[in-house]
Amino acid sequence: xxxxxxVPGENGSVAxxxxxxxxxxxxxxxxxxxxxxxxxxxxxxxRFVFETLVRHLHAFVEEVELTSDEWLEGVRFLTAxxxxxxxxxxxxxxxxxxxxxxxxxxxxxxxxxxxxSESSVLGPFYTENPPGVAHGESIAAPGCGVPLDVRGHVxxxxxxxxxxxxxxVWGTDGDGLYDSQHSEHVVDCRGRVRTTEDGSFAFKxxxxxxxxxxxxxxxxxxxxxxxxHTFRPAHLHFRITAEGFAPLTxxxxxxxxxxxxxxxxxxxxxxxxxxxxxxxxxxxxxxxRDFTLAKTGAT
Amino acid sequence: xxxxxxVPGENGSVAxxxxxxxxxxxxxxxxxxxxxxxxxxxxxxxRFVFETLVRHLHAFVEEVELTSDEWLEGVRFLTAxxxxxxxxxxxxxxxxxxxxxxxxxxxxxxxxxxxxSESSVLGPFYTENPPGVAHGESIAAPGCGVPLDVRGHVxxxxxxxxxxxxxxVWGTDGDGLYDSQHSEHVVDCRGRVRTTEDGSFAFKxxxxxxxxxxxxxxxxxxxxxxxxHTFRPAHLHFRITAEGFAPLTxxxxxxxxxxxxxxxxxxxxxxxxxxxxxxxxxxxxxxxRDFTLAKTGAT
Numbered sequence: 001x002x003x004x005x006x007v008p009g010e011n012g013s014v015a016x017x018x019x020x021x022x023x024x025x026x027x028x029x030x031x032x033x034x035x036x037x038x039x040x041x042x043x044x045x046x047r048f049v050f051e052t053l054v055r056h057l058h059a060f061v062e063e064v065e066l067t068s069d070e071w072l073e074g075v076r077f078l079t080a081x082x083x084x085x086x087x088x089x090x091x092x093x094x095x096x097x098x099x100x101x102x103x104x105x106x107x108x109x110x111x112x113x114x115x116x117s118e119s120s121v122l123g124p125f126y127t128e129n130p131p132g133v134a135h136g137e138s139i140a141a142p143g144c145g146v147p148l149d150v151r152g153h154v155x156x157x158x159x160x161x162x163x164x165x166x167x168x169v170w171g172t173d174g175d176g177l178y179d180s181q182h183s184e185h186v187v188d189c190r191g192r193v194r195t196t197e198d199g200s201f202a203f204k205x206x207x208x209x210x211x212x213x214x215x216x217x218x219x220x221x222x223x224x225x226x227x228x229h230t231f232r233p234a235h236l237h238f239r240i241t242a243e244g245f246a247p248l249t250x251x252x253x254x255x256x257x258x259x260x261x262x263x264x265x266x267x268x269x270x271x272x273x274x275x276x277x278x279x280x281x282x283x284x285x286x287x288x289r290d291f292t293l294a295k296t297g298a299t
Numbered sequence: 300x301x302x303x304x305x306v307p308g309e310n311g312s313v314a315x316x317x318x319x320x321x322x323x324x325x326x327x328x329x330x331x332x333x334x335x336x337x338x339x340x341x342x343x344x345x346r347f348v349f350e351t352l353v354r355h356l357h358a359f360v361e362e363v364e365l366t367s368d369e370w371l372e373g374v375r376f377l378t379a380x381x382x383x384x385x386x387x388x389x390x391x392x393x394x395x396x397x398x399x400x401x402x403x404x405x406x407x408x409x410x411x412x413x414x415x416s417e418s419s420v421l422g423p424f425y426t427e428n429p430p431g432v433a434h435g436e437s438i439a440a441p442g443c444g445v446p447l448d449v450r451g452h453v454x455x456x457x458x459x460x461x462x463x464x465x466x467x468v469w470g471t472d473g474d475g476l477y478d479s480q481h482s483e484h485v486v487d488c489r490g491r492v493r494t495t496e497d498g499s500f501a502f503k504x505x506x507x508x509x510x511x512x513x514x515x516x517x518x519x520x521x522x523x524x525x526x527x528h529t530f531r532p533a534h535l536h537f538r539i540t541a542e543g544f545a546p547l548t549x550x551x552x553x554x555x556x557x558x559x560x561x562x563x564x565x566x567x568x569x570x571x572x573x574x575x576x577x578x579x580x581x582x583x584x585x586x587x588r589d590f591t592l593a594k595t596g597a598t
Contacts, residue, residue: 028406033565034399040526049363050525054398056362060355061403064348071395071404078391082381092377096370099353100333104360105370107327226349227339266332 031058077218084217088180090124094219097121097265098228114294115157120251121267123237125178130168132192138204139191145174145206147284148276153199154240154291161199162293165242168192169203171235176211195242207276207285210234210259223264230264233257234276238291245293252289330357376517383516387479389423393518396420396564397527413593414456419550420566422536424477429467431491437503438490444473444505446583447575452498453539453590460498461592464541467491468502470534475510494541506575506584507533509558522563529563532556533575537590544592551588 034054041047060066066074084091096102102121110119133139154165170190172178179188193203212230214220223230234254241247253260253268255275260268277286333353340346359365365373383390395401401420409418432438453464469489471477478487492502511529513519522529533553540546552559552567554574559567576585 030399030403030406030565037527037561038525041524042526043524046524049365049369052363053359056355056359057398057400058403060352061400062407063355064351065407066348066404068404068408070348071401075389075391075395078377079381079384079389082378082384082391085378085381090374090378092374092381096374099356100329101356101360102370104329104357105365105367107329108360108364109367225340225342225345226337227341228336262336266329 031055034058077222080218089214089217091217091219093124094213094217094265095222097267098213098219098223100266103266114246115292116246116248116294117250117291118269118271119249120235120269120272121265122239122249123251123265123267125170125180126168126237126239127170127180127187127190130170130190130192131187132194133203135193135196136202136204137193139169139193140173140189140205141186144188145209146278147282148205148207148287149202149284150205150236150287150289151200151202152289152291154195154201154242154293155199156245157292157294161195161197162242162245163195163197163199165195165199165201165240165245165293166192167194167201168237168239168241169205170237171205171208172211174206174209176209205236207278208234208236208254210254210257213264228264229259229262231259232263232265233259233268235267236287240291240293242293244296246296248291248293250291252287330354333357376521379517388513388516390516390518392423393512393516393564394521396422396566397512397518397522399565402565413545414591415545415547415593416549416590417568417570418548419534419568419571420564421538421548422550422564422566424469424479425467425536425538426469426479426486426489429469429489429491430486431493432502434492434495435501435503436492438468438492439472439488439504440485443487444508445577446581447504447506447586448501448583449504449535449586449588450499450501451588451590453494453500453541453592454498455544456591456593460494460496461541461544462494462496462498464494464498464500464539464544464592465491466493466500467536467538467540468504469536470504470507471510473505473508475508504535506577507535507553509533509553509556512563527563528558528561530558531562531564532558532567534566535586539590539592541592543595545595547590547592549590551586 031054035051038047038050041050081091081095093102106119106121154162154167156162170178173189179186179190189205191203193201195201210231210233213232215230220230234257235251237251239247239249251267251272253273255273260273274287274289330353334350337346337349340349380390380394392401405418405420453461453466455461468491469477472488478485478489488504490502492500494500509530509532512531514522514529519529533556534550536550538546538548550566550571552572554572559572573586573588
């Protein structure tokens with residue numbers, strides 16, 4: 001209930017305030033007031049997210065006793081981050097990545113034990129419907145890196161092979177660049193393979209390289225001021241779909257990579273580290289890796 | 300110390316990981332890893348702000364168990380907020396205002412008891428060096444609202460008048476608009492007056508009106524989804540400076556305004572509510588109000 005009360009002003013005039021939300025002098029109810037402002041919201045989930053965000057945001061500001069200058073710097077940083085976003089660049093997603101938020105959201109989404117392989121962040125370089133290649137064929141143009149043979153199986157939680165699963169695969173070339181980062185925008189080191197009757201798959205590509213995320217924006221400047229490097233360990237992305245199974249978005253990280261323990265976007269999970277074996281007579285490296293999918297609706 | 304350990308991969312191959320920061324399977328050290336990523340930062344304050352932000356941000360995501368779709372909506376919202384910002388519009392500042400963060404930062408900055416009048420948010424309509432007007436003269440063009448006589452004193456903490464203090468004053472016209480919101484951009488309802496020898500000041504303007512903050516951007520859409528209105532109670536802004544005293548940015552809110560208890564930007568403080576007295580024979584309203592400044596460096 002809102003109750004009108006009278007309080008004396010500095011000149012002895014009478015001011016009318018509402019006792020419900022205008023606090024008594026010196027007593028701050030600010031955080032509660034902001035939380036209460038969404039009381040009429042009819043979307044219960046949105047209200048809960050808003051209220052929780054406000055409480056944590058205010059707790060942060062309180063704990064560091066954020067100054068006016070720091071606040072203004074924060075507003076300018078967020079504005080510059082927004083201005084850096086366009087059709088080809090998502091600086092806010094990169095901010096989320098480098099603060100570990102993207103990885104945390106992914107972790108929460110896959111926390112329930114379904115028996116499936118662990119997931120990893122999709123990242124900004126995925127494209128839908130990559131070109132299909134036949135079993136054993138190459139997704140990479142000749143000469144764009146060290147040749148890599150990749151093979152394995154896609155299985156269900158009981159270990160049975162899944163026939164006809166589609167694996168969308170993408171990775172960097174030998175220069176540590178994705179195809180979309182080249183000015184020509186020619187599809188390369190990217191394709192879709194399908195499993196055979198016994199659930200096995202095989203394709204050729206090149207050994208992916210560790211690489212720096214873009215550093216020419218506000219997030220790059222932030223990382224520099226924080227004394228952080230901007231590299232991701234070498235990895236190969238997989239997005240695996242099969243009828244009746246939950247899609248799996250994951251990546252396989254190269255064992256021994258110097259950035260495994262300090263991935264700029266915190267995407268590495270121990271179960272996703274695998275050796276890219278080098279050194280057969282032809283100079284071709286090999287990656288063997290199986291994946292497990294969970295049935296749709298499994299928890 | 301970083302220790303290399305071997306863990307078996309799904310195919311029996313050997314993967315090398317770094318025990319210091321790549322967690323054991325199923326055990327998340329993500330938040331700690333992100334916090335630790337700034338360990339080499341040589342700016343202790345920045346590192347503390349970063350670490351605290353990461354902990355609170357992750358705690359928020361954990362508490363609401365933010366979904367991938369909600370995360371994507373958040374990224375899009377922040378991007379749109381950035382794209383709405385230009386030379387004339389600061390949508391991120393408005394986001395901060397409507398989340399109560401601006402008011403909280405202001406509250407923290409003025410928490411120490413200096414004896415000064417309470418402060419309030421500067422807002423987006425302040426301009427430096429407004430036109431000066433003589434004691435008792437008007438800052439408003441004729442006919443742009445209900446005439447208002449404003450008078451009072453600027454005093455030090457001991458009650459002595461401060462001579463030569465500058466008061467930058469700005470408010471809405473009778474239509475609830477600031478001068479900069481009119482397409483002509485003619486300065487109006489805005490000016491600088493100075494106190495006389497005894498610390499008194501007097502000027503004429505028009506009675507300010509409650510008004511809606513801009514609603515044609517992402518923040519307006521957010522407030523609508525939250526079931527919140529977008530109005531600020533009527534108020535007159537003051538920024539008061541005098542040599543030897545800490546500047547005071549504040550506003551006087553009109554007693555009886557229907558939005559006092561639900562200010563869209565949470566700027567109202569009880570001590571800043573004052574009656575705008577209506578109804579002398581000429582139709583002119585009156586506001587009497589004193590301000591107290593704290594000496595520079597007073598705590």
